[in-house]
Amino acid sequence: MLKLTSVFGQTTNWNELSKDQQIALLERPALADSSKLSDTVATIIAQVRSQGDVVLKELAAKFDKVTLENLQVSQAAIDNAVNEISPEVKDAIELAHRQVHAFHLAQKPKDIRVETTPGVVCELRSQPINEVGLYIPGGTAPLPSTVIMTATPAKIAGCKRVIMITPPDENGGVTPEIRYAAKVCGVDALYISGGAQAIAALAYGTESIAPVDKIFGPGNSFVTEAKQQVSQDAKGAAIDMPAGPSEVLVIADKNADPDYVAADLLSQAEHGKDSQVILLTDSVEQAQAVEAATQQQLALLPRQEIAAAALSHSRIIIVNDIAQACEVSNMYAPEHLIVQTDNARQLLPFLENAGSIFLGAYTPESAGDYASGTNHVLPTYGYTKAYSSLNLSSFMKQFTVQELTQAGLNTIGPAIMALAKAESLDAHKNAVGIRLNKQQVLDPTKNDQVN
């Protein structure tokens, strides 16, 4: 097994591992399965359900050390945000919104109509979810980009009520970047509350905040646990997707620029100490060059300590060729997948499981995090095998419509009756029979004539 002294946790040759070792190498660290967290969150949710606004204010005082007079941000504060941010940030928010808007607008669904048999019309239609709530992480690390990623598609989908909730900053307010992003995106109301209590307010409502049908957005472990709990309650709310630590997998061949690869790995590593970072390459020289570049760039980062911690459990995996890199990537099923190879696009048909794919030298992950137009709310922790990345349809629901003529029912009616009989569901059969021949069905002795 190849070993390099490294800021990376492990450098491994894939083909020197047994099948079990390969699986173990791609294992994500177990999530803290804390019944204490679960109980704490359940208690907070119960408190918000029974006492409402006062709990949101009490917990803001307790956890955020601020006094909240009003839970809702005033329209004046939203309107004034533009005066509190730099022109660069203003322009950047507007550009990102335009980009995200353009891409999600193109996702508008078309209704589908099929006449499956003459006289039998089936339709698949989409409808916006009426009321949605967006949780925006705040406090010391406010994320205006997450406002854009969630509010923009919500408005395009046509949700009737799009509300946002975010923890207070140190003054009990909301940073101007988030207020301005909310303004640009057309959010209907902006509330101040963080953590599990904010999720409880969105799901069940309080005096100030009417409940929503579905909750979107990332958050800390309290937020994640609260989202999980309210999504398990039929009286709660749906949620966007399950959550886990953020992660990137980079596939790089010998021609990739190691400085770019290192920068992409580091931009994932700085997210948090639990961030997952994996490099797959078929070139030992490339692995060594990325290693050197990473050390060099890391030394200059303000969030060096976080990034170093994340890198300490990261992996460089040497594969035989890029085809094998694709196989390993499919096994891992990364949230972000960066492909820095010759002809990166040609690998697309072989990449099965990923939240968002970044092709080529000039497509860093941060492009998708902010402004390419794609969404940055993505399934992680292996969930890309079965869950979709956030997109316009996440803010809509699909339902069906059917309409039969008498002739249509005549055609498929006998099959319906035969199947209903096979399933011992006589009333299902009668609902057709009575239409085909009302007299017959009311006298079951004559049923076989229709059946």
Add this chain to the structure above:
Amino acid sequence: MLKLTSVFGQTTNWNELSKDQQIALLERPALADSSKLSDTVATIIAQVRSQGDVVLKELAAKFDKVTLENLQVSQAAIDNAVNEISPEVKDAIELAHRQVHAFHLAQKPKDIRVETTPGVVCELRSQPINEVGLYIPGGTAPLPSTVIMTATPAKIAGCKRVIMITPPDENGGVTPEIRYAAKVCGVDALYISGGAQAIAALAYGTESIAPVDKIFGPGNSFVTEAKQQVSQDAKGAAIDMPAGPSEVLVIADKNADPDYVAADLLSQAEHGKDSQVILLTDSVEQAQAVEAATQQQLALLPRQEIAAAALSHSRIIIVNDIAQACEVSNMYAPEHLIVQTDNARQLLPFLENAGSIFLGAYTPESAGDYASGTNHVLPTYGYTKAYSSLNLSSFMKQFTVQELTQAGLNTIGPAIMALAKAESLDAHKNAVGIRLNKQQVLDPTKNDQVN
């Protein structure tokens, strides 16, 4: 308040109720929140995870009173099913499959590609979920129709492995109807096991059954609880949707045929004692006629006792007009919504929340249950407000791709850097900066030139 002696639980004039009474009238009964069920299911799941096949066989002996030699149904038994069913049922299965196939084939997604800015290409793509497991209720009430509803879209989606699991019949086998439906739909393997243990096998695998990425299909309370539990475990499996008792809401005006309305209400009522049945009408005469017709038809039903129990907590609600019926329906958000009014189609724009809508006199619910082409796996219990009906996309996942040219990154790069800086994510900023100007980013003192 209007009262009729009735097989229906309650007949109520909507406009004589207070707002709170209206909300209470549409409340669904609380689901049994049994921590005993939850513990039992958790124990079964843990047993299957640790001991595999032997547990499936032990529990089949214990609960199903059968000895299972093999957990997998042989190809010979699948091939021979056609000789064990009537020509009517054979034709009905084939017709239903053709209908469902035609409607779901039309749902094939088109990839979306947008150049959001010159040199910035964003794509939304769909990919089949690799491995899916279908749970088909069996035992005394085998449901070949559910095979068709789940396996047909799974195969169209292109899932690589489509397996099915169903409880044993009294001989330890699988009814020929289910075997034949599996054959017609092209299911890859058919296993025998029911209840929570079957769900555990699909989610975690056993010696005989490799695990799947997502589980589909209805089931009893053990199955539902097991699906919920495995969906909450990152090492488990995704599931199609949360479950609840089946339900129908019928909107009928004075011109509807009361015999048809009664037949549709009864075909829902016979599903189970917990089935929900609601009639909305603006005509007291219609309500009375439906009442009489229901009593008459009920007397002839084999599943009379179940249907009567379901009807005993059903509701007839008198509304002012059909517009108000639509509002009440939107509040209730039914799984099945039958519209038997003049010009039923014209009501569509006003109907917001429903799993499947049945328009007009000749469109009974059983059409959609079996053979119109629409799917019968639908969100219920109010989940139609935020969840989609089962459709082709349920068997796929959507992900994004982006590809930037150097010019594209030059255009949006400064905005990315400004937002990354605003969010204190310097490595995100560097990943762009290093591409715009490698020298600059390695020396942070020069950063403002790019920023």
